[in-house]
Structure formats: C-alpha cells, structure tokens
Amino acid sequence: MKEEKMFTKEDWLTKFTKPLEFAYKNNFQNLHKIKYLEKTLLKFIENLPQEFEPYREKFLELCYGLDQVSLDEKKERIKALFDLCIVLGINKEEPSEVEEPQEEPINQEFYQEPTFSLEEYRQAKEELKKPVQFLKGVGPKVAQKFAKKDIHTIEDLLFFLPRDYEDRRHLIPISNLKEGQKAVVFGEVIKSGVVYTSRRKVFEAQLTDGTGILLLRWFNFKEFFLRNLLQSGKRVYTIGEVGKFGRVFEMVHPEIIPEGEEDKLELELGKIVPVYSAVEGLSERQLRKIIKNAVEDYADFLENFIPREFLKKRRLLPLNLAIKKLHFPEDEKDLSLLKKEESVYHKSLAYDEFFFLELALALKKSKVKKEQGISFRTDGEKVKAFLAKLPFELTSAQKRVLEEIKKDMASPVPMNRLLQGDVGCGKTVIAFIAALIAIDNGYQVAMMAPTEILAEQHYHNFRRYAQLMGVNVALLSGGVPPAKKREIHHGLATGFIDFVIGTHALFQERVEFKRLGLVIIDEQHRFGVLQRAALREKAKGITPDTLVMTATPIPRTLGLTIYGDLDLSIIDEMPKGRKPVITKLFIEYNKHKAYEAVKEELRKGHQAYVILPLIEESEKLDLKAVTTYGEELQTKFFPEFKVGILHGKMSSLEKEKIMHQFKRKEIDILVSTTVVEVGVDVPNATVMVIEHAERFGLSQLHQLRGRVGRGEAQSYCFLIAYKISMESEAYRRLQILCQTNDGFKIAEEDLKLRGPGDFLGTKQSGYLEFKKADLVKDYPILLWAREDAFSLIEKDPDLSKHPILKEELTRRWEERLKLSEIA
Known part of the structure; x- marks a missing residue:
C-alpha cells in the first residue's frame, strides 16, 4: 500500500x-x-x-x-x-x-550542419528576393512606405534591425515609478473623459493599481475611440514614459493594451520588445507585427553555410538564428548587452559579415599563389652598385624589409606585398631597389600613383636615383602632350623605357609593355583590390610581382580588410639624426603667437609652409582663399620675407616652377592647399602652420606634418583651429597630434573617431559597408573570422567541398571584390 x-x-x-x-x-x-x-x-x-x-x-x-x-x-x-x-x-x-535560460544560448542542436541541397539553397535565396509587399500585413501601400527606408525585399526587411530595446518584462507598481523611466503599468480605469484647459482640450484617464494613481493624457485624440477603450472599471496595460504633472505621475500618449487581448499581449508585454527607427505612417505595433511575420516565415532562409565547427568554437550562432533573436530576443538577464550591441546575436552577425569578406580575400590570396610568377635573381650588379653609391646607410628596418622583398621576388610565386611605414621613413629607396632587381633581370617596372601631382613627385624622386644608375624613367600622365605620349608608348612596347610612372588612367589606355615584371602601387588608401588586378593584367602570360606602398600608416583593422590579400612589411624606424617634429595647438584668438614663432624660424634662415584647406572664394565654407590669404600674410605679417602661392588650379609647370623656387630658397613662405601633402623634400623648411586644422583628418595632418623635419634642425608644426572649445571632440582629436609622432597610433585613433567611411573617403569604403559589423569595436571578431576563413581555404583551396558556401560568397561579394575570376 x-x-x-x-x-x-x-x-x-x-x-x-x-x-x-x-x-x-x-x-x-x-x-x-x-x-x-x-x-x-x-x-x-x-x-x-x-x-x-x-x-x-x-x-x-x-x-x-x-x-x-x-x-x-x-x-x-x-x-x-x-x-x-x-x-x-x-x-x-x-x-x-x-x-536558467542561458545567456549564451549554446544549444548543441544549433551546431548541426544544415541539410539544404544546392537547389533548395537557391530556392531559399529566391524567396528572400520577393518584394516586401507580398508579406502578410503589407500590400502595395505599406510597401511604398518601406521603400522610403530603402526596404524593397523580404531580405531587406529581415536586416532592418532594432535600433534599441525596451524592457517590458516586469510590471511596475505605480508607487514605485520614477520620472523619466519607460514603464509598463497594469491597473483599473477609475474615470476618463475630455478636460478643457484654457488653451486646448485634453483627454485624461486616471488609472489605479491599489498602490497609487497614474494620470494618462492625450492632446491629439479620437474621442470616441478613447472613451470606448478606457471606460471606468476596465483593466488595461499602459506603456510609456513616466512624467510628473504636479505631484501626480503621468504618461502622455501612452500605448494601451486592454486585458484579454492575448495576441497583442504576447507581442508587446512580458518580454524585451524591439524598437525600430520609425517608418512613416506605421505605428510601432504594426511594424513589430509585420516584422514578426517576416521573421517567422522567412528568417530560416538566411542560412549562410559557415561550417558549424567554427561557430561552435567561437560560441556564436548561425545567421538565421541570430537574426531571429535580434528582432525578438529571449528575455536575457542582461538587457544592456543588447542595447550596447554586444550580445551574442550582434557578435554572430558581425562574424558572419567578416567571415565572407575574409573568405574572399583568402581565395584571392590562394589564387595568386597558384599563378605563374617570375623568379628574379636578386643579387645583381646594379643593386650592389646602387647601395655603394648611396650617401647614407639603410636603417635596420629598411634592411629587414628589403630582405622580405628579395625573398618574395626570388620565389616563382608572384609577390603581393604591402610596404608601409611612417612619413619620411625611407620607403622610396626600398621601392627603387625592388625596381632595380626587376630591371637587372631584363624586365620593366610600372608605378601607379593616385593623382597627377603624386605621379610627378614620384617621378622627380625616382629620377634622382635613376640618373645615378643609367635607368630610363618616363612620366605618363594626363598632362603629357600627345606626341610625347606616343614616344613613351613606343618606348614601353620596344623595351627602351625601363621604368614608367603614371596615374591609373595610364593603365586604362592602350599601353603595351614588352616585358612587365614589377608593378609598384602608391595607394594612399585611394584604390583597392580592383585596380591592382587591372594593372597586373598588362603583363603577358605571367603575373608580375606587386609592391603596394602606403604613405599613411594603416590601422591594423583596415590592413586586414582592404589589404587582407597582401603580405605585410613595415618600416618602423626613422633615419638616424631625425628629430621628432614638435606640434602645438593654437585657438584662433592666440594664433598671432604661432606666426611670431614662424618669424623666429625665418630669421634663422629657415623656411615655412602655411597650409589652407580649400581654394576659390566661391567655396561655400568661409575659408580664407589661398591667394587673398597669401597677400595678407605678405603685407601684414611678413613684409620683409618673400611669400609664394601654390594651389590645385595651377598647371603642373607652374607648380613645378614655384616648388623649385621654394627649394632654391627664392621663396621663404609657401602658402598652399594640401597639394604639398606628399613627397616634396625641402630640408630647410622647419615650420608648418596649418590653418583650420579642425577640418582635416588626423592622418592627413600627420602626413602634412611629415613635410617638415627632413633636415638636421628642430622642426615645428602649428595647428590653428577655429570655433572649437577645449571640451570639444575636435580639440581632443587635435591634442592626439601634439602628444605623439607615431603614425600607426594616430591612424588607429583617426579610424576610431571617424569610422572607415570617412577615413578612407567614400569611394574606397564602398566595399567596407557592413550591416552591423563595426571594424573598430568588433576587431577581435574580425581576427576570428580571418583565422577561420584562411584555415578553410587552406583545406579546401577552391571551395569545391563547400559548393553552397562558394555560391553564397559570390552572391555577396562578386561586385565589390571582383570575384568573377575565382568563382
């Protein structure tokens, strides 16, 4: 019993x-x-x-x-x-x-490999392409409202992610309410109706839950609707921001849900509720309902086929699950992670985006490794003779980088190397030695610069070295007369010209090389993977070596994205005897002190630059135009010195004339727009004033500052900022330059402050637009994604064992990274 x-x-x-x-x-x-x-x-x-x-x-x-x-x-x-x-x-x-609902929802079922066939995958992607109007609760009119938000397909809608989350998990007694909080209150209506004030009529209702009274108020209302909704004795949930009206708590225009409306309650209460940026003409509740339908019916079609072993190792979720949970999170204990976009769901989405970018770069890199390159002899006579003629010894960093380049050039695999270092660290010499190796082996060298001015400057710098060694160098840019152009084309086709320097336009023209062996690209963040490929195609039958140089150091994060397919060499040491430039920040009211200091330097026989951000008085911003400002400096500040003017609208001949006068010290002060940014060497110029420094990016200012400090004397850079307070972001940003001369640190800070779009200029950042990933904040996730993507390509170099993953990669990145040749 x-x-x-x-x-x-x-x-x-x-x-x-x-x-x-x-x-x-x-x-x-x-x-x-x-x-x-x-x-x-x-x-x-x-x-x-x-x-x-x-x-x-x-x-x-x-x-x-x-x-x-x-x-x-x-x-x-x-x-x-x-x-x-x-x-x-x-x-x-x-x-x-x-x-204990786990905060890290690592349910082992999540990690079972998906069982889609290639055909089913393609059907799923077709489903996602459906216009949003065919979704339950949408239709043509609402679809037009979505179109204004750039939401056209169901996939667009699934990636329309919440901008915030509201905590509606708990009901709050009226007596515990605090002013300014968003709250959910449940209570009974005591009375309701229209109240007339001196200025307008207001609909008011009083609600009690036994602990106190809450006043609800509407200034725009449909009376019949509210009277019905808020009859005395009805029990309702009210959601809104708590304010104070006299001594009573109030909510203005709150959301009301009557007790018993289960479908609304389920979406709106007892949970964390997503908040979206407003879609004109749709209430938040309507929007949530439409998105819930999309998520329930279509989110599983987002399957991305990243191997589950990687997700399991990183404790992340597949994309379809991450999207579901971003829209309708489980009631995690930590709402703050969602609000800060640091939840496991946000991380999973960032990983997904980075993984496909890095997979594309890994594929490109492995493809280059398979190509037939040139195996150069690297210890030829020209290189030895050149090193013997140099008036200085290479720094140990330069020697190290030169060895890395030689090793690459000797190998039959095409070199694909990024050479970076701070302003003035001696990259040009190293690039020239690489060029000599190619020329010594009977090959030609082409160098591409992003602008005509830079192409000209490189031409002048390289010509100095080339004349020492009897190398034929030519400049091919837009400014070259047609007859001269034809002569250069002929010289390249016959092999008479060893080394040509020009802008990227040069390589889109019908330029034929007899034997192109090395391509040097001065990138300056201005063009990425695409143009690099275009230039390599000029070599017939073999892949030339590629050396990419950047004058501004690149933050590590961008190095792994824009230049993710290149090997990296860094010159992290300055030539001996270089003194760091002293940088000071002046606000407009004490700028006269900066110009007094300039005078001091001029009296010692040195020269100065004054840099302005724009030319032409017609520019919308009231910036001092170069010409008028140059005249003002000449008459007001420096009557006893010679002021010269340089701006972007001058012909290259005029610019060259002015630069030569400055170099020969016929001009004491050079007033210029940012055209002196790169490559001009005037060791006697020891001071630079940068007007309106607040308008420049940090990396650009650092770059400009590199024009001084090229001789033995101590050099200075004076930043003059307008209309900024000492508490402002701009002031803090400029202080970074005063504190450090390390270009890498500055570049990291610049990226943090301005984001990749601004840092790179919009043209470049097109292929770095992510839906949720943030290059700065999610850097550790980028490293995971890179490691995993590269390890996958090592095991499966052409993704033949992962056909769906390959198709997904092509779908996402073909346009942006020109993957046609590998897909």
Missing part, C-alpha cells in the same frame, strides 16, 4: 508542475497562452497526497486569484509554486533547465 502512495506522490508532483513548467519556459514566454491556470491547479490540490497535507494552506494561498493578479505577481507566484515543488522532491534537474 505504501509503495502505491509513494508513486502517487511522484505522479502528483509531475502532473502539477507540468502546466507550471509550460508557463515558466523561456522566462514566461508562454504565460499568455495559458487559460484557466488557477482552476487547473486548484483541481490538483483537491487530490493532494497525504504527505503534502501540511503544505495545503501554502498551495491554496499561492493559487487563489492567480488569474486575476498582475502579470508580475503571477510570475512571482508561479516561481514560488515551483520552488515549493522542488522542496517537496520533484527532480531538480528538470526545472533548473527552465529556470
């Missing part, structure tokens, strides 16, 4: 906790679905086993009125009932799984 009673006790506990468990699951997500919970539980209590008799009162106390109490109290009571059942001996393992 006793045996049977024991069994009954276990059986009773199991049955009694079943509805509780269902209600408790996923932090009470199912609570609204349960009808008559009180009745069900009271029925069980009638058949309470003998052993539990001492607890009958407690059970009854928790169950009576359970369906009438507020949502918060209902949850509290269900939890208490659960705890009581645990005390009475129900298997603790079972509810604890429910009780």
